[in-house]
Amino acid sequence: MDNIKEFSAGNSGNGRKKNIVIIILCLLLVSFGVYHYFETQQSDQIIETVSNEKLELTYEYQDLLNEYEDLEASNDSINSQLTQERERIKQIMAELRSTKAQNKEQIKKYEKELKTLRDIMKSFIVQIDSLNQSNIALRAENKEIKEQFYTERKKSTELSQTLEAEKEKVAIASVIRAINMSFESYNHKGKPTDKAKKVLRLAIAFTLDENPIAPQGKKNIYVRFTNPENHILLNSEENTFSYEGEQIAYSAVREINYEGLAVDGIVYYENTGEPLISGTYKVDIFCDGHTIGTKSLDLK
Numbered sequence: 001m002d003n004i005k006e007f008s009a010g011n012s013g014n015g016r017k018k019n020i021v022i023i024i025l026c027l028l029l030v031s032f033g034v035y036h037y038f039e040t041q042q043s044d045q046i047i048e049t050v051s052n053e054k055l056e057l058t059y060e061y062q063d064l065l066n067e068y069e070d071l072e073a074s075n076d077s078i079n080s081q082l083t084q085e086r087e088r089i090k091q092i093m094a095e096l097r098s099t100k101a102q103n104k105e106q107i108k109k110y111e112k113e114l115k116t117l118r119d120i121m122k123s124f125i126v127q128i129d130s131l132n133q134s135n136i137a138l139r140a141e142n143k144e145i146k147e148q149f150y151t152e153r154k155k156s157t158e159l160s161q162t163l164e165a166e167k168e169k170v171a172i173a174s175v176i177r178a179i180n181m182s183f184e185s186y187n188h189k190g191k192p193t194d195k196a197k198k199v200l201r202l203a204i205a206f207t208l209d210e211n212p213i214a215p216q217g218k219k220n221i222y223v224r225f226t227n228p229e230n231h232i233l234l235n236s237e238e239n240t241f242s243y244e245g246e247q248i249a250y251s252a253v254r255e256i257n258y259e260g261l262a263v264d265g266i267v268y269y270e271n272t273g274e275p276l277i278s279g280t281y282k283v284d285i286f287c288d289g290h291t292i293g294t295k296s297l298d299l300k
């Protein structure tokens with residue numbers, strides 16, 4: 001009987017130990033489950049946070065790329081550097097898309113890189129603004145220089161025109177003028193006649209007027225007698241002189257020494273051809289390439 005009691009007591013003690021062990025194991029299992037649950041939840045939260053950071057970072061890189069695309073300089077070197085930075089951003093965006101969401105260290109690296117690229121962009125903006133200001137200043141300076149150039153050129157043109165006008169005035173003023181002209185016709189006896197068929201000689205008498213600014217020296221005075229049919233009276237087709245860039249015929253010529261003072265002269269035309277026709281005859285006198293006098297005569 002005593003043995004049965006001892007056995008029962010022993011079994012009861014062992015049972016309690018087993019129960020305690022079971023309870024401890026259950027507690028450990030529950031604790032591990034709870035820990036695993038919270039660990040999983042925390043891990044999921046981290047992954048979600050990093051995923052959100054990755055997505056936001058992708059948007060920020062896209063915005064940065066757009067800002068870089070808007071930058072353009074008038075300097076080829078800066079434009080080349082801008083192109084390099086744009087390609088660099090595109091490369092980082094491609095790497096960022098392939099980076100796992102839980103790779104927080106890599107995400108942080110790209111965040112730092114984003115800040116660096118933004119700082120670089122700011123330096124580009126400063127350089128471009130500086131260049132633009134320099135270009136504005138240069139354009140303003142160039143505009144001022146051009147305005148000065150055009151003003152000076154206008155002054156020069158006006159001065160040239162004034163000088164040319166004065167030169168022309170001097171040229172006009174320096175032309176010798178024929179005054180006191182007398183147009184006469186003579187017969188074979190040397191007597192004046194107004195009968196066209198009897199005229200053998202035409203004469204134009206004149207005075208070269210005083211002109212102190214006219215070129216002095218020996219002057220060829222060319223005379224052209226024109227008949228009523230507007231034909232030049234000639235004794236030779238070879239008798240020509242230069243007038244306004246052309247060679248024109250003359251009826252007669254005489255050399256006169258001109259010294260700036262009034263001097264008289266007379267030029268004759270001997271009619272050796274057919275008899276003259278009736279009507280109005282005209283005579284033009286030339287000197288130094290200018291017409292210096294005109295006179296007319298009526299013959300019957």
